[in-house]
Amino acid sequence: MPQILKAVASGLMIATSDWSHLVKLSFFLHRSQKIEVLKELLEEATPKPDMVKVEFGVVDGYAGEKCLLEVEATAVILS
Numbered sequence: 707m708p709q710i711l712k713a714v715a716s717g718l719m720i721a722t723s724d725w726s727h728l729v730k731l732s733f734f735l736h737r738s739q740k741i742e743v744l745k746e747l748l749e750e751a752t753p754k755p756d757m758v759k760v761e762f763g764v765v766d767g768y769a770g771e772k773c774l775l776e777v778e779a780t781a782v783i784l785s
Contacts, residue, residue: 707747730780
């Protein structure tokens with residue numbers, strides 16, 4: 707989870723936004739994994755992002771066969 711949140715933070719920064727402007731964080735987890743474990747890892751994450759909406763979905767696969775999790779962050783852009 708720390709690497710995932712770091713990657714999201716970097717993406718937000720590139721888009722000239724930050725965690726305070728996050729509107730939604732979507733997790734798409736491979737069907738072979740347990741959403742409960744993902745939720746626990748997010749709960750334990752430090753620093754904990756203050757998010758408006760978090761959603762979880764189960765998927766069968768991604769473009770990369772080795773991927774078990776995809777994350778999409780939606781935020782407003784600072785002007």
